[in-house]
Amino acid sequence: MVEGRRHTLRDIAATLDLSVNTVSRALSGKDGIGARTRALVRAEAERVGYVPNTLARSLVLGSAMTFGLVITNPSNPFYAQLISGIEVRARAHGYSMLLAVTDESEEIEARAAESLLRSSVSGAIVVPVQGKVDPWRRLGGVGVPTVLINRDLPDLGYHFVGTDNEVGAYQATAHAIARGARSIVVLEEDLPITTIADRVAGFRRAMAEADLPVPRGSVISVPTRRYEEAALPWQPEQAYRVARRLLRRATLPDAVVVGNDYFALGLYRALHEQGLKVPGDMMVIGFGDYPFSEFLLPSLTTVRLPAQEVGSTAVDLLLEQIADGPGTEPRKQLIAPTLVTRDSTGPAIPRSRIPHT
């Protein structure tokens, strides 16, 4: 079946002795076509295995029915889920997805933006590296709807969907305090992004509300930026190194809130080596609720980030913007994360309740 080259509307038109336009309209379901003609065309299209050429279609329609997705790193489980969420929702509306990976590099990001521009994407969903703003300004300048994810660039006035990191960190910290922690430390990535600042703010708010001091050294930066093709266990490893230094302090914190669940892994190891118990000697709270976090020993209390929801919300914002045209007020949508309480902040619960299958 269907060997050789691709058949076009013209081929079908020629064999049926019709005009190209008639064939086009017959196939696309427009009216003004006789029932018998339409059936004939459909049958012939089926017979030769006709596949419409999206390039030509997009060229004349001015829209490629494609969304550009620009993320920093798919090996971050949050972004992996985000990809799924966006892809599913986009495809449901007939859009394909062009994916670009920036790996936190401004240079790659600029090229990716340029590439989306050339491809005439109908919209873009972007996790910006949060350095330069210009590449994305150009996209909006020519009328490409753009939604920023996770990290806002307020200067652009674009739509934004993210998780409420301030609240997430607040919840995490407040939870630790409720469980008895009085001295708490935060381990965060060393990226210059709003995410981090928001979380630190949430942490400080919770501490302030409990009248707890936040001495210097309470917020520790974990070096994780990397442009290389990536030894992947980089993040746990770096967190492990930082945690080892932390554990050499004279007085140890009661709880540590880490910037992502990979960091918790490194911290777990450092604690284990020192013979310190979680949560007995130190509570640990993660960020992300990665697929493995529930099954760590002890299972990790963590702030669940609604990746799928963020993704589908972003798609909805694009669709809305495409339908309503430009000029819509930029919407900043913060989706609240939820704290998932597990064993790393409380007594290990006997799992014997779990039903046998």
Place this chain on the structure above:
Amino acid sequence: MVEGRRHTLRDIAATLDLSVNTVSRALSGKDGIGARTRALVRAEAERVGYVPNTLARSLVLGSAMTFGLVITNPSNPFYAQLISGIEVRARAHGYSMLLAVTDESEEIEARAAESLLRSSVSGAIVVPVQGKVDPWRRLGGVGVPTVLINRDLPDLGYHFVGTDNEVGAYQATAHAIARGARSIVVLEEDLPITTIADRVAGFRRAMAEADLPVPRGSVISVPTRRYEEAALPWQPEQAYRVARRLLRRATLPDAVVVGNDYFALGLYRALHEQGLKVPGDMMVIGFGDYPFSEFLLPSLTTVRLPAQEVGSTAVDLLLEQIADGPGTEPRKQLIAPTLVTRDSTGPAIPRSRIPHT
């Protein structure tokens, strides 16, 4: 800068009083253009922020400079890494990447194949669901180079890049035997794919070489197929349930080889609940070397799958096929995985050797 609509070659041609063709050739670096004219054109293009329209270019050239990537699930760390590997390599050669996620559904897969066909991708890299063959046959039928990843569909005669699962499972099993295991159990996904069969074969070969029996019940299937929007910890959870049943057996195996590192998580938990120690009471060997596996407690011995290498090899095969045209003999490329020996199969090594930073 650069507001309003997009400028075209015609715009530039009009303001400079040149022909469209001249502008095109001036910008694309073709010769037969005077130095002064070229400079003029370049300057004007820069001034108005000209962005070439890939759609039009692709239409006339017949190639979209785009690769289609079809995977089952980006939350599988192997595929997350694969995406990175492919994207980087493809972009280095000027290709963009269209991503489709099938979630193991044949129906979605068929639609994805159709979508790639419509988009005139220059090539496709596919992790097939391994049900129907037809969608992919059509792609090859119209001359789209296609490389299959991980799961071969031999009927198609396409290029194939995968990991040598037989050898991987053999190594894992042989390693366990070398460490003293005599009774070994395999936990695998319940997918009808060659991957699983190959691994079971490798397992059996290692057992046979050591003259060890493989009684019924040595290969256990873990139900993981899911089409829904996916509770993500599904895989560890299912493995946990299966492991609980396993641990109720009268005699327990000395070692368990699991189909992916998520399964190891579930197994770890089940063992922990029974008070069984890894590796003392039971060795555990994973598959995948996921980012967290090195940092589990105990760290997980696992078969590292070269995802990045698989990805870049696939891209290279596509590029080669595009350069040489069709008719090249299909190449089946198996990349050997490497066993990473860690604590889950041997005595916990004191980590005090790790240098302080």
Place this chain on the structure above:
DNA sequence: TATTGCTACGTTAACGTTAATGGAGCTGCT
């Protein structure tokens, strides 16, 4: 000076599709 050959550019056509417009043939009404 006529011929050749080169440079630098313009003209035309094409890629495959959709939209706008036009027109032939039929039906129905007065």
Place this chain on the structure above:
DNA sequence: AGCAGCTCCATTAACGTTAACGTAGCAATA
């Protein structure tokens, strides 16, 4: 019978780009 109005299809143009070919102008050569 004449005309309007409808159905059904054809014609034309357009989207933005590249490729093939044509040609004017000039310098070098015979």
